[in-house]
Amino acid sequence: MPSIQIRPLKALEEFRACERIQLAVWGNLGVGSEIMSVTAKYGGAVVGAVVSGRVVGFLYAFLARRHGRLVHWSHMMAVEPKFRDLAPHLGEQPSSAFLQIQKWYLLLEAIATGLFYVIIVVWMLV
Numbered sequence: 001m002p003s004i005q006i007r008p009l010k011a012l013e014e015f016r017a018c019e020r021i022q023l024a025v026w027g028n029l030g031v032g033s034e035i036m037s038v039t040a041k042y043g044g045a046v047v048g049a050v051v052s053g054r055v056v057g058f059l060y061a062f063l064a065r066r067h068g069r070l071v072h073w074s075h076m077m078a079v080e081p082k083f084r085d086l087a088p089h090l091g092e093q094p095s096s097a098f099l100q101i102q103k104w105y106l107l108l109e110a111i112a113t114g115l116f117y118v119i120i121v122v123w124m125l126v
Helices: 012-026 033-041 094-112
Strands: 004-008 045-051 054-066 069-079 116-118
Touching: 012 033, 012 045, 012 054, 012 069, 033 045, 033 054
Parallel strands: 069 116
Antiparallel strands: 004 045, 045 054, 054 069
């Protein structure tokens, strides 16, 4: 089984990979690479699932205010269909294993930066 690395995405090529994944999963582009880049630089989060150096899944969260507190608003997450079953050993349904890893990473990152964390998924994984 290939190893899965979950980490923040920072390079423009990585954000473009997220565009490719959106097109593969939903058939359209919800958030472009330029917006992802700005989000990642200024307080939001773009967390990727990387296999053999290739971004195969991502979670996108932007900064927002909820009840007067800063939050990471989890807007979008997706995993390429052929990689959805890579982590069944985590005790989750295969299609959700990657997503669970990404959500936990994002939660830890938010706590470390002092943000109140709310996960509200607007785009659902098909």
